Amino acid sequence: MLTIYNTLTGRKEPFRELVAGRVGMYVCGMTVYDHIHVGHARSQIAFDVVRRWLQACGYQVNYVRNITDIDDKIINRARELGEMVEALTARHIESMNEDFAALGIRPADHEPRATRFIPEIVAMISTLIAKGNAYVGESGDVLYSVSSFKAYGQLSGRKLADLRAGSRVEVDEKKRDPLDFVLWKRAKPGEPSWDSPWGLGRPGWHIECSAMAVALLGDSFDIHGGGMDLKFPHHENELAQSCAACDTPFVQVWMHNGFVRVNDEKMSKSLGNFFTVREVLPRLRPEVLRAFVLASHYRGPINYGEDNLRQADAALQRLYLALRDVLPAAGYEPGEATRRFTEAMNDDFSTPEALAAMQSLARELNVVKAAGDGPAASAYAAELRTLGAILGLLGERPEVWLATHSELTGAAESAAGRPEPAEIDRLVAARTKSRRTRNFAESDRIRDELAGHGVVLEDGPTGTSWRWQ
RNA sequence: GGCUAGGUGGCAGAAUGGUCAUGCAGCGGCCUGCAAAGCCGUCUAUGCCGGUUCGAUUCCGACCCUAGCCUCCA
Numbered sequence: 062m063l064t065i066y067n068t069l070t071g072r073k074e075p076f077r078e079l080v081a082g083r084v085g086m087y088v089c090g091m092t093v094y095d096h097i098h099v100g101h102a103r104s105q106i107a108f109d110v111v112r113r114w115l116q117a118c119g120y121q122v123n124y125v126r127n128i129t130d131i132d133d134k135i136i137n138r139a140r141e142l143g144e145m146v147e148a149l150t151a152r153h154i155e156s157m158n159e160d161f162a163a164l165g166i167r168p169a170d171h172e173p174r175a176t177r178f179i180p181e182i183v184a185m186i187s188t189l190i191a192k193g194n195a196y197v198g199e200s201g202d203v204l205y206s207v208s209s210f211k212a213y214g215q216l217s218g219r220k221l222a223d224l225r226a227g228s229r230v231e232v233d234e235k236k237r238d239p240l241d242f243v244l245w246k247r248a249k250p251g252e253p254s255w256d257s258p259w260g261l262g263r264p265g266w267h268i269e270c271s272a273m274a275v276a277l278l279g280d281s282f283d284i285h286g287g288g289m290d291l292k293f294p295h296h297e298n299e300l301a302q303s304c305a306a307c308d309t310p311f312v313q314v315w316m317h318n319g320f321v322r323v324n325d326e327k328m329s330k331s332l333g334n335f336f337t338v339r340e341v342l343p344r345l346r347p348e349v350l351r352a353f354v355l356a357s358h359y360r361g362p363i364n365y366g367e368d369n370l371r372q373a374d375a376a377l378q379r380l381y382l383a384l385r386d387v388l389p390a391a392g393y394e395p396g397e398a399t400r401r402f403t404e405a406m407n408d409d410f411s412t413p414e415a416l417a418a419m420q421s422l423a424r425e426l427n428v429v430k431a432a433g434d435g436p437a438a439s440a441y442a443a444e445l446r447t448l449g450a451i452l453g454l455l456g457e458r459p460e461v462w463l464a465t466h467s468e469l470t471g472a473a474e475s476a477a478g479r480p481e482p483a484e485i486d487r488l489v490a491a492r493t494k495s496r497r498t499r500n501f502a503e504s505d506r507i508r509d510e511l512a513g514h515g516v517v518l519e520d521g522p523t524g525t526s527w528r529w530q
Numbered sequence: 531g532g533c534u535a536g537g538u539g540g541c542a543g544a545a546u547g548g549u550c551a552u553g554c555a556g557c558g559g560c561c562u563g564c565a566a567a568g569c570c571g572u573c574u575a576u577g578c579c580g581g582u583u584c585g586a587u588u589c590c591g592a593c594c595c596u597a598g599c600c601u602c603c604a
Contacts, residue, residue: 071534089604097604104604134602217599223532224600266602288604289535295603318604319535325596330603356543356553361536362597368554372542376553382567401551405544413544417552427568431561501563508565519566 063118063407065284066360068292068315069216073409078283079313084120085282086112087274087312089291090172092129093153094138097160098335099350099365100288100321100328106351107318107359107410108286109166110452114406117451125277126169127270128154131176131263136252146253160338163347165453171277175269179255182264182272185306186244186257194305195244200235203245203259208238210301216315217293242298244268267298271306274299280307286316290329319362328365336365345370346465348454352377355412355452376420377454378463380445383423385459387430389446390439398422402448412452419448463528480514489518489525 063076078084088108091097097105105126115122129135130150139149161168175182186203189195194209207213207221214220224240243265248254254261264272274282280303287296296315303311321328328335341350353373357363398418405414426441449455480488488507495504508518515530 091604092602101604107604132602218533219600220532226532226600286604289598290603292534293599294601320598320604322597327598327603331601332603358544361543364542369542372554376542379553385567411544413542414551417544420552424569431568496563499563505564512566517566520562521567 063114064409065314065316066409067313068317069312071218074314076283076314078120079281082119082121084115084122084284085125085278086115086122086284086286087125087127087270087278087282088169088285089270089287089295090126090128090169091153091157092132092134093150093157094135095153095330096156096337096339098328098330098337099341100335102160102164102166102338102350103321103354103363104286104288104318105161105166106164106354106453108316110355110359110412111284111286111316111410112167113451113453114410117406123171123278124169125171125173125274127273128172128174129266129269130154130174131253132266156339160342163342164338164351165347165456167453173273173277175264175273176255178269178273178276179257179264181276182268183245183255183257185268185272185275185302186259188306189244189302192305194302196237197259198235198237198241201247201260202235202243202262204236204241205244205298205302206237207240207242207301210305212304213301214297216297216300219293219297242267242294244302267295268302270295270299271303275303275307280309281311282313284314284316285312286318289317289319290327292317316359318359319357322362322364323366325364346374346462348457348462349374349377351453352416355416355454358413359410376416380419380423380449380455381457381459381462383426383430384442384445384455385463387426387438387442389443390436391443393440393443393447395444396422398425399444399448402451406451415448415452419445422448465529480511480516485511485514485516485527489527492518493525 064073065076066073086108088105090105091101108126112122112124128150131146135146135150139146142149158168186195189205190197190203193206195203195205198204214224221240225238245257245259245262245268246265247259248261248263252263254263274285285296292315300311303309323334323336326332326334338350349370350373353370354363356369356373356376363369398421401418401421402415405411405418408414422441422445426438426445429437429441446455488511492504492507495501495507511518511527512530516527517530518525518527
C-alpha cells in the first residue's frame, strides 16, 4: 500500500486515486530564462521517480509539467540581452530538455506553456470575477481577493492575520487587501501582451498553473508537486483560485521536495550560489548526480558538495562492479531485495532505503558470482537492474560505465594530462610481461605510474583489466 | 516575530517503545607475487533537560541549535 506525505494534511496518507488505475499528476516546471541548476534537477528527478514508481505499481499516469514562458524575469532578461522573448524562451527550453535527457528525467505527457493557454486563463479569470473572487484594481490589473476564499492559508498553514502582520508584506494601496495577488497584469508599452476583457496584458504567475492543470487534468486530480519554496505563495494561491473557480477540492495530495544546499544554505537564483547542470555535467557522470539526489529522502535537504558526490559515485560504482561480467537473466523470482525495495518506495518514496536494498542485493550477487553460480548471479543481476530501472539508475552497460572517467573520483589529473587508452594498454601489456618473468619491481612501478593517472588495474584469471578510478 | 521541517557513528543517510539499515572511510582475516576487486568479521551515534513507561533515540513538554517560508525562487 502506497503512502504519501500530503502537505495539505501534514501527514502520510494511504494513496487513493480518484479514478481506478489512473493517476493525474501536475508538477511545477521551469521558468525558462536561464539554464536549469542543480536545485531544479533535484526537484524534477524526485518527481520523475514518483512517476516511475506509480507506473511500476501499475498505474496509468498522466504526467503534466508546465513551462512558464512569460513573466517579469523573462521580459527583463530578454531586454538585457536585446533578444526577443520568444527566442530567449525557445533557447532555454531546448537547454532544459537536453539537461533533463542527460539526467534521465523523462519527458512529461504534457508540457503546457503559459502562452499557449491564454484563452483558458482568461476564461478562469472571468469565472473568478463573476463569482466575486476577483476584481479589477485601480491599476487596471485583475486581482484575486484572498478574503473571498475562507480556506486561504490551509496549504501553508498560515492565517490571513499572521500573513498581514508579516513584516515583509508590502502594502500596496491599489489592492483591497495587501495579500491580494495579480491574476492578469496590464501590459506596459513594449511588453508582450494578449488581448483580454481587461485590456492588453499577460497572466499572473499563479493562474497559469490553475488553468493548465484544470484544462489537462480536470477540476480535480491526484497529485500536485513542486519545490518547498512554491508552497507559499504559489501553491496556496493556485489552490485558492482553482477551488474558487471550480468548486472542487482541486488536488488530493500536495507534494513538496526539499532544497539543495550549498554550505548549509539554500541553492537559489537570488543568492547566486547555484551550479547549473550544464556546468557540472562535464566533470560528473549524470547518473552520479541522480544517485546523489536519490540518496536522500525527497522531502529532506541535501548538501551539494564534492564529498557527497564522491560518495554517491562510490556507491553507484559498487553496484556496477557487481553487475560486471554477468549476463542478466531473462526472468527471475523477486526476492527479499525486491520486497524491501517495494516496502521502502511505498513508504513515501523512501529512495535511500530502496538504494540500501539494492546494495544488499549487490552483495548477494557478489557472493554467488564468487561461488561460480552463474544462473543465480544472472537472476540477481536481472533483479538489480530491474530495481535500478525504477529509479532511473544502472541503465548503462557496466563495462562502459566503469570505463568512463569521472574527474571527481579520479586522480588529480586534468583531462589534458590523462593518458590515452592505447598508451594504457601498452603499459598494461608491459606490466604483464614483467609479471611473467617475476620482475615484480618493474610491474609494480608500472602499476604505480598508472595509479598516479587515476587508472586502476585488476588482475583476474583471464588477464589484467583496467578502469578509471 | 509567526509558521514549517530537522538535529542519529569520522562522513553521508535510514529505521525503531526493548536487538539502531546501507554506503564511504578505519581496523582484522580470506584471496593475491604484492595489490585491486570481492567476501567474512569488526569499532565509533541517537543535541540538552525533564515527564510518561518495567524500559525512550522513538511518545509528551521546555530549552538550545540549523535550515526554509512569510518578497521572485524547484
